Amino acid sequence: MSWEQKLNSFWKGLLIGFFFPIILYVGYWLFFYHQISFPVRFTKYLLNGNMLSGVVKICGIANLLLFYFGLTKKIDAFTKGIIVATIVYVALVAYLMYFHETVYL
Numbered sequence: 001m002s003w004e005q006k007l008n009s010f011w012k013g014l015l016i017g018f019f020f021p022i023i024l025y026v027g028y029w030l031f032f033y034h035q036i037s038f039p040v041r042f043t044k045y046l047l048n049g050n051m052l053s054g055v056v057k058i059c060g061i062a063n064l065l066l067f068y069f070g071l072t073k074k075i076d077a078f079t080k081g082i083i084v085a086t087i088v089y090v091a092l093v094a095y096l097m098y099f100h101e102t103v104y105l
Contacts, residue, residue, distance in 0.1 A: 004073050013081020020066060021059035028055060051097040060089035
């Protein structure tokens with residue numbers, strides 16, 4: 001059984017699709033804001049600056065790399081899991097934008 005056949009599972013795609021953006025979020029903190037404590041103060045800093053949804057968008061867009069990888073290797077069940085995880089991240093971004101980062105004119 002090849003690694004592509006082992007990876008071709010909806011649940012593996014879903015888990016990887018959820019955790020890959022979280023790993024990138026931690027990497028973003030390490031690279032740019034390592035002087036702020038993680039995760040509470042860093043998340044409050046992004047939320048108060050109306051930047052949290054933007055950072056979550058960037059981390060969620062990274063799932064496109066996994067999606068492209070799944071399409072090129074023809075592991076369709078894995079790709080379906082990535083799509084579902086990305087839809088959850090889209091819902092999270094919509095929630096953050098409309099309920100936590102409202103701009104008052």
